[in-house]
Structure formats: C-alpha cells, structure tokens
Amino acid sequence: MRIGILGGTFDPIHLGHLILAEEACYLLNLAQVLLAPAADPPHKRDQGKSPAEHRVRMVELAIADNPHLALSRIDIDRPGPHYTLDMVRLLAAQHGPDTELYFLMGLDSLADLPTWHRPQELMLACRLAAFSRPDTEFDWTSLEAALPGVRAQVIVLPMPLLEISGRDLRQRARQGRPLRYQTPRQVEQYIAQHQLYRAA
Numbered sequence: 640m641r642i643g644i645l646g647g648t649f650d651p652i653h654l655g656h657l658i659l660a661e662e663a664c665y666l667l668n669l670a671q672v673l674l675a676p677a678a679d680p681p682h683k684r685d686q687g688k689s690p691a692e693h694r695v696r697m698v699e700l701a702i703a704d705n706p707h708l709a710l711s712r713i714d715i716d717r718p719g720p721h722y723t724l725d726m727v728r729l730l731a732a733q734h735g736p737d738t739e740l741y742f743l744m745g746l747d748s749l750a751d752l753p754t755w756h757r758p759q760e761l762m763l764a765c766r767l768a769a770f771s772r773p774d775t776e777f778d779w780t781s782l783e784a785a786l787p788g789v790r791a792q793v794i795v796l797p798m799p800l801l802e803i804s805g806r807d808l809r810q811r812a813r814q815g816r817p818l819r820y821q822t823p824r825q826v827e828q829y830i831a832q833h834q835l836y837r838a839a
Contacts, residue, residue, distance in 0.1 A: 642734060643672035643768070645743045646714065646723065648805065649694050651830060652701045653822040655803040657708070659770055663743050664707045666796050667768060672743070673711040673730070674698050678721050689835055691715050700825040722756040727764045740765040741794075746777055749793065753785035762792045770798040812836035 645660050652674070660672040676694045688694070695715060702708040713729055714721050723742065731740055742765045749769045752758050761767075767789075771777070783790055803821050811818055813836050818827045830836065 641667060641669045641739045643669045643741045643743050644675060645672055646675045646677055648688050649676045649698050650688050650805050651697050651808055651822055651826055653803045653808055655801040657701060659798060660708055662798060663768060663796055667741055672708050674708060675711040675714050678714045693835060697826045697829055700829055701823045724757050724761045724764060741768045743768050745770050746775060758786055762789055767793045769793055769795050771795045772798060772800050809836040
C-alpha cells in the first residue's frame with residue numbers, strides 16, 4: 640500500500656492544498672494522503688500561527704467528503720521538537736513494513752532539504768515527491784552535491800499553477816475581503832464564526 644504525507648501549518652487549509660493532495664493521490668496511485676498539521680515547525684517558530692485545534696478542525700472540515708484524504712494528528716499530539724524524519728518514522732511504525740510512504744513537498748522545500756534535520760536519513764525513510772509548477776527550473780546539481788543520491792529518491796509531480804497562499808488568505812480575512820472559492824465553504828464559515836485572523 641502507498642500512503643502520501645502532506646504536512647503544513649494549514650493556517651488556513653485552502654484549495655491549493657486539496658488540489659495538490661488529490662493530484663498526488665492520482666499520479667502516485669496512493670491509497671490515501673494524510674494531511675498532518677504541524678505543531679511547532681522549527682523553521683517557523685518566529686511566525687505566529689493559529690492554535691492547533693483551529694487548524695485541525697479546518698482540515699477536518701475541508702476533507703470530510705473525500706475518502707482519499709485523512710487527517711493525521713501525528714505531529715500535533717506529540718512533544719517537540721517536531722522534525723519531519725521523526726514524523727515519517729512514527730507513521731512507518733504505525734502502518735507497518737508493507738506500506739510505502741511518500742512525503743509530498745514543493746520544489747522550494749526540496750531546495751532547502753540540506754538544511755533540514757538529518758536529511759540523508761529522511762531520504763532513506765521514505766520517497767520524496769516534489770510538486771513542480773509549469774516551466775519551473777530546478778538546480779539538481781547543487782542539491783545532489785549537498786545530498787548525494789537525492790535525485791534518485793525524488794519523484795517530480797507536475798502540478799497546476801495556483802496562486803493561493805495561507806498568508807494571503809489570512810490578510811484577506813483581516814481586511815474583511817472574501818475567501819470564497821479559495822478555501823472550502825465550510826472552512827470559510829469556520830473562519831468567520833471564530834473570527835480567525837481578524838486581529839493583526
């Protein structure tokens with residue numbers, strides 16, 4: 640069985656996340672994609688984020704009608720520090736040796752992989768699937784120099800060009816601008832009900 644892992648702060652989850660997860664599911668023939676909200680990502684500690692339970696609930700609302708997508712609380716429910724390698728190893732232990740794990744990431748994250756916690760071990764713990772936008776060039780030579788063998792561990796997935804970001808949606812919510820058609824309707828309603836992102 641093949642399972643994908645899509646991590647992120649999901650603050651808020653939006654249609655870009657959902658399209659990427661669904662497309663990866665199809666292209667990689669995954670049984671399921673686990674959406675794993677980040678508890679305390681070391682590279683984002685200086686950025687404010689919504690409480691974990693709000694972000695978890697928005698993911699639940701966004702994926703409720705899709706059996707191929709599931710919430711994983713693997714990062715939220717464990718003590719920090721929260722490293723991707725630890726999450727992947729815990730999920731591997733949960734799902735057993737017959738499961739292939741695919742960690743889904745953007746090309747920008749892939750470029751930063753050498754700075755991650757024990758990246759060589761992560762490369763061996765799972766396959767890496769990187770989303771590529773049309774006409775995007777990537778410096779494989781530099782990455783391979785920093786992490787020998789990484790190219791063989793990465794599957795590049797072509798993805799539609801989407802200009803939606805959590806940062807932009809948070810700013811729109813602060814300004815009272817519409818979020819419709821950028822995040823699922825249930826998530827939009829949840830943000831309004833709980834007045835998320837209204838305080839600067």
